[in-house]
Every structure is written in structure tokens, then in C-alpha cells.
Amino acid sequence: MKRTFLAFCLGLATAFGAPEENARELRVGRAGHAFDHLGAISEQAEAAAASGATIIYASGLGAEGYSGLPSAPVLMNKKRRAADYIRNAHSVGIRLVIGYVCATSMVKLETFDKEWPPQFRADFRTPPSEWRQQGRDGKPLPSWYGGDYEAACMNHPEWRAYEKFIVREEIDSGHDGIFFDNPTVHPKGCYCPYCMERFLNFLKREKVAIPDPSLEGIRRLADERKGDFLRFRSTIARDFLADMRAFARSLNREALVTCNNSLNSPGVFYSQCRDYGYNIWEMSQTEDYVVVEDMSHQPRVLANGQVMEYGPTYRLIHAIAHGKPVVAVTLAEGDYRTPPNLTRLAMAEAAANNASYVSWPTWPAKERPAMVAALRPEADVLSQQELVLNDTRPRRDVALFLPFRRWLETNRCVVLDLATVLSRSNVQFEVLAEDRFDLGHLKSGKRLPVLLIESESVLTRAEKEMVKKYERAGGTVLIVDKTPNWLAIVQQKSQASFTVEAPPTVRAVVRDQPKRTIVHLLNLNIERLSSTEDKIHPAENVRVLCRVPFGRVRSVWAVTADEGGLEFSAKAAGKETLVEVTLPRLEVATMLVIEP
């Protein structure tokens, strides 16, 4: 057995023949996402680049957009400034600058179109006040944000035309893509004529009989067919994004489009679809990648010993993201400032879960050098390991079934609870949503994972048949509500594949490539002391036993940005290889890479 330390530089990407340049920038490890502004601190491209970020989210002309545009000379000036800023960002190493556009907000409606030149105004038939989302009575719905906000309807053609103007301004000034914030539908639903027309077509496609196709008739149907109306509302942002993306690509064929997919806490995974039309399964069909903004689940240990983590949520998001890259902000207590080791842990946790982290390198000047110095090594380690971090599949000792359609019926996502238990137990699993629930996806290679289902009652008739077929093929199926000791059975069955002996705050995530197995080890036992300080409680003697899907192991190497560096021992036993690795000390994160 060869024992190697770090230092493994890769000639990246060419081997993968990445289809599009900008899309390639989203690959895990290569991408370091960052917001460049927070409160009074803005335009932090240089700090972002210095800390290792490669993709920044800039204000662009977003505020001008949601305020209704300043006078033409002021707008021209802002555009020129944005272009200069982007040029500079690119020159210091930022590869993509994504501009902000709000998908629904109109702020201060009374002055929204005050500065519009006559030729611009002539492009619109109706005033902005008529672009608002409408209630059942056809009157504008008050914004659920309160204050000066009014919510435009993403289906209103004139609002879309206005949004396209802002998109054009941003792409023209050099932005590489657009981040749409707040693509939401009023909690009561929008009953405007444009939404009703689309709802009618939605029902027709589903072969629903339409007794009365008048506006009032469709509004009545929306009230009668509540479930259908909710499902339709979930498609509004999706269709809006498709239109905006096609337009952005007509200006720059490499332009990327994403949006705020919300998910402010994992607990709203189902309910946000119903409450605000934030449906990741729908939106991820038409955005280039999925960005979520969690306010509280940054990985760490609280003073009372409670462990916070985002790993289980990453698994659920992947299950409904149509293979699109997943990017997350995970905050603690709603604070956008994160101390250095906790930022590193969040970056490593994202990478372990085939995702990328968004940081906020918006530090006051006096904190900047220390934060840059602390984050850079983690960003460098991840970017050097692009080949190891991508094109992997999660080790699947358990296939956890996610009937995502249940958002229509319940707020409680039992699958999230199950994923959390599996993650805590370091059982290796993948979440499969209903659109991948078939034997082909379940079988994957020679081994059959344990199929874990929350309850028989969530299965359709076809899915019940599939489960029987799976059992006939030799697969184990555990129905959680009928099997109180399901975890013990799962643990016993997955033991031969992977086990870790470590304190309960260590997480292990195993990912396989055809010729490589990667074990991500994360120490969640880091306390947040303030916005700038944290305290690591290192884990000691972490022992990993991992079976690898190739004949003979020639090398095990480890990568970390931890200060204590690397010390580990590895040995392989038997012909079908079981590798044992012991790590005397785990500070924040270490990757073990096992190769034939």
C-alpha cells in the first residue's frame, strides 16, 4: 500500500469535454460562489477573488430595475459603472459575474415610471399598476412583503417585456448571467387574466372538462380545483425563467440563468411550493443551476450540544433538481457573516454532497486579510480536486424514496427526517424521487440497496408493483411505519460496505467513481462564538472501513486544508478490497481518496 500526502495537481476538465464554457465553471470545486454586497459594503469582487471565489452575485442594475428606472443619463452612468466593475472583477480572477434582477418586485409604484422617456413608455400599452398579481375579485393583491413593495405577475406580458429590458441592460454591461430573486406567487394565487388563460391551458393539457371558459368561469374552476390551481402556480416561475433564459441566451449564448429557490429552512421543503409557488422540481427544469438560501442550518454544534447540518437537505434537493448543479448559502441564526472555520466546514459539506457553497466575502476592511487567509486554502484544495469531486455517485447502501408530489397534501416531509437519521448514523444513501423510481435506477451495478419507504400509503399502484418486483429481484424493502427497528436493519445490512468509528459529530460521505472512491470526513463539532469567531473541537482517532468497487488498492491519499496537516495510516485486506484508514485528528474536513 502506497501512502501519499496531498500535493496532487490536476490538468482539469479537458478530459470531460465540457459542453459550454460557463456551465463548466459551475463544476464542484472549480466554482466558488460569493455575494459581493451586504448592507453598506458593496462591490467586493477583489475580496471575493482573493478568498478563492470565482462566481460573484453583483447588484447589477437590480435596484434600478425594481424601482422603475432612473433618468436616462443616470441609467447610462450606472451601466458604465457596472461594466467597469465587471471588467475589473474578470481581471482579478472572477470568472462569472451574475447580475441581480427581481422577478416580481415593483418598489414605490407611485414613482415607478416617473422617469421613463416617451419612446420607452410607448412600448407599453398599460401602466405598471396593471402588472400586479390579482386576487379572486380581479383587484391587485397587496404584497406579502409589505412596505413599498408591490408584486408584479410573472405571467403579465408587459412585465415580462420590462424584465427583458433589465436583462438586456445587464447582459449588455457584461454580466455573464442573471440571478432572479423572489420568483414567487401570492399565497392566495394570482387570478389575473394572463394566469387564468394559462391555467385554462394547463387544465386542457390534463384533459379536464371546461364547463365555462370565460374569465369568471376559470376563476371559479381555480377555486373548485384547489390542488390543480396549486400545481399550476408552481409552474409560473418555471415558465417565466424559461422565457428569460431564452431571451438572455439570444443576447449571449453562454448566459446562465438561475433564481432564488428560497428554502429558507429545510422544514419548508414541501410547504414553500404551496405557500409561494417556490417549487424546485419545477424551477430546476428551466434554470441552469439551483441556488437556495438557508437561514439557520449552517453545519455546527450549538452551545446546548444540538448538531446542525445541511447534508440531508442537499440529498433531497438533488433528488428533485434534474441533475442541475446545486448551490447553497447556509447561515447561522440568520447572520450573513460567518466565522472562518465554519465557512470552511460549510464549503466542505457542500462539496461532500456534490454541491457548491455561497460565501459572503463582504468583510469590514480590518477583518478582510484574516478572512481571506483563512478561506483561501479550503478554496484551493477544492479547486485542485475538481476531478475527484465531480462525476461521482453517492455510495448507495440505502435508496430512500421521496414522493415529492406529497407537497400538495402535507407540510411534513418525513423523508427529510429519515435522511437526517441516516446522515447522523453515517449510513450511505441516495434519495430517489418518483420520476426516478424504477428498477433501472434502483439496481445500479451489482448490488441492490435497501429500499426505504416512509409508508405504503404514499405509493401509487404502479409503485407498489415496482416494490414487489424489486423484492422478487432479491432487494430488501423496509416500510418505515411498519418497521420500528428499520435503522438497526439498515445498519446491519450496510456494514459490509462502509463503517466509521468516530464521535457522533463526525459525518462521513462516500462517493464513488468507476476508478476511485472518495470518503469525505467532516467534523461538525465547531462552535460559533460570534460573527467572526469560532472554536474547533477536533475529533480524534477517526477509523474508517470502506469496501471499494475495484479489485486492488494501490493508493490511498488524503487532502485537507486543516492546519494540523495530514497524518493517517491505511491498510487493505482481502481480495475484494476492504480499506481501513485511521485519522488521528480531524479538525474541519479531510477527503480520503482510494484508487486502484
Ligand SMILES: [Zn+2]
Ligand atoms: Zn397573474
